[in-house]
Amino acid sequence: MNTAPAWRHTTVLLNEAVEALVTQPDGLYVDGTFGRGGHSRAVLALLGPAGRLLAFDKDPEAIAAAQAITDPRFAICHASFDSMAEELAARGITQVAGVLLDLGISSPQIDNGERGFSFRFDAPLDMRMDTTRGETAAEFLARADVREITEVIRDYGEERFAAPIAKALVARRESGHPVLRTGELSALVARTVKTREQGQDPATRTFQALRIHVNAELEALQQGLKAALALLAPGGRLVVISFHSLEDRIVKTFIAGESREVVDRRAPFAPAKAMRLNALARIKPSAEEISANPRARSAVMRVAERTLAA
The missing domain is CATH 1.10.150.170 (Putative methyltransferase TM0872, insert domain)
Structure with missing residues (x-):
């Protein structure tokens, strides 16, 4: 019987990401980039009986891999994370306890030469995640x-x-x-x-x-960050792992912009726009993780928390 190759994927910053994300075991969380489910499975392990996890991915192969998770607290959407607000609204959900985005390309996408992502293999020049x-x-x-x-x-x-x-x-x-x-x-x-x-x-x-x-990755990131902020309940966490400077610059700028009060110079006596995020951490993989998984060397994880202000 022919079977598809089991492309291996080592999840980067696995423990650091889920520990930063899950602060309410019975909350609803979003994994915006399921990949092969490393983060999703770790999140589910920390959730209580009433907790839920909704994952997103554009890649049909990732959606197929997600079918192996039979936990009733888990669901998967074949969609980009920048559409999370619409997908959640369709389910009657307006707030979540946390959003995780693990950006970039996964190891199975690189290592499967037929996808056209890598110069290490000769294949049709595709490069679409979906x-x-x-x-x-x-x-x-x-x-x-x-x-x-x-x-x-x-x-x-x-x-x-x-x-x-x-x-x-x-x-x-x-x-x-x-x-x-x-x-x-x-x-x-x-x-x-x-x-x-x-x-x-x-x-x-x-x-x-x-x-x-x-894949319009940077545009999706900008829209996804806005959607995540709009969905986060007070105290909810935003955790983003990026792998190159273009991504990290967008995430850093977004968190910084939402982590300060903004005064409208055209109306200097009006109340300042309240800050909506608290920047909590910037985390890099340990030397041990990089040694075990060289693809982790460029990763940067940023963590922010939704403020209690409206």
């Missing part, structure tokens, strides 16, 4: 002009050779041989990028940029 909808990376490169490709690779990959890479991609497309596979993209970038940080593949930043663009 393979049931949306434009693939190959389709984007087949239609975008040099300016748009440059902006994506520069802004989302922080790649200083974005312009030459974009020009090479368009030139190849115009020659009748568009880039359709990960191996083709990796080889093209390697020919175009003449220098790179020691130990880093030349294609790393380009692959990251296309993945972020195809």
